[in-house]
Amino acid sequence: MPREVRERQMLDAAVGAFARHGYQAASMDDIAEAAGVSKPLVYLYLKSKEELFTACVRREVGALIAAVREGTRERDIPADEQLWNGLRAFFAHTAARPDGVTVLYRARTQGEPFAREVAAMRVEVVSIVTLLLGQAAKDAGCDGELAEREVSGLAHALVGAAESLAEWSNARTDDAPSAKETAATLMNFCWAGLENLMKGHRWMPAPRVH
Template structure:
């Protein structure tokens, strides 16, 4: 028996779930580093330590394998952010926790983030739809936090006027900034998750605070 590069052992009988996880890990690594078009099923099989026919037996096709990778990585990122947030905290602390978890997860799983942020978005349906669903969930969550902040400000005696469209637009901008910052962190390699989260909080939330106090920028 010979061990594969991904830690699998040819000829060893493993539970199906374990074998599938090995193949998925190898696929995420390969797709993230090589790209969807260039990555081959043979390369993925070699990294997982299994035969190429076994990959097809378990996961049917390259397209279905990539879709499964996108779904798995999206679920993991959503769960990481969701589980980090205590809904009993004020809106700004919830956003801080979510951003820190987002930047931590993307740094610890660079191949998964590459699959979601670069590969899936550039190859059309059904891959892009999977990522869009994840992003829509994040935008909705951030918009709800902005709405909570507006309510908190109103309770404090201010009179903010934020329409649903304003909150959604601000949430879209904040999520887009987080995605861009995560990509920059990946290239830079020296910025911690907490520093990245603090940068975005200072950029977005401090400005939002002014907006909730009734300050609006206008072109003159």
């Protein structure tokens, strides 16, 4: 069997094990058995448990970024449609690979060097969303330092909300929403507020009467 096929089998088995049991509790024996190989072969290919987990994280990071980039590749459409396509691609990917989502969540909480891999992914996804929101703000005539700062903050908030929604959706055992429904939930939540913001209708707390 070609090395790349064998290694993919190992990573598939490892992602499932790490998702179910976490990094510390996952057994290399169980991973080897699930992959249909010997434990020494796993160590021959991937050296250590840490390198195996890192390889899993990097694979899931690369696949998620590729899905988002593919979803937002169409540039000659309005920014809201680009964002909608990107969100649908994101949630379709996370629904199709729930174990991968869990592994990325575990990597964030496992400490270095794993958290650094996920942080780099988040920076890249935030940059994609920032470009889309920035274009939307520019199209609406909301240029300026304030708009740039708000766009950056909104992009971080939107990506965080998408990650949280993906975990929530994948955790549901009954009546789980489709990727399209989850994307619509977030789109309705964020775009209504963005639309008001771009029109200059900013929320302000009501003045207190003393």
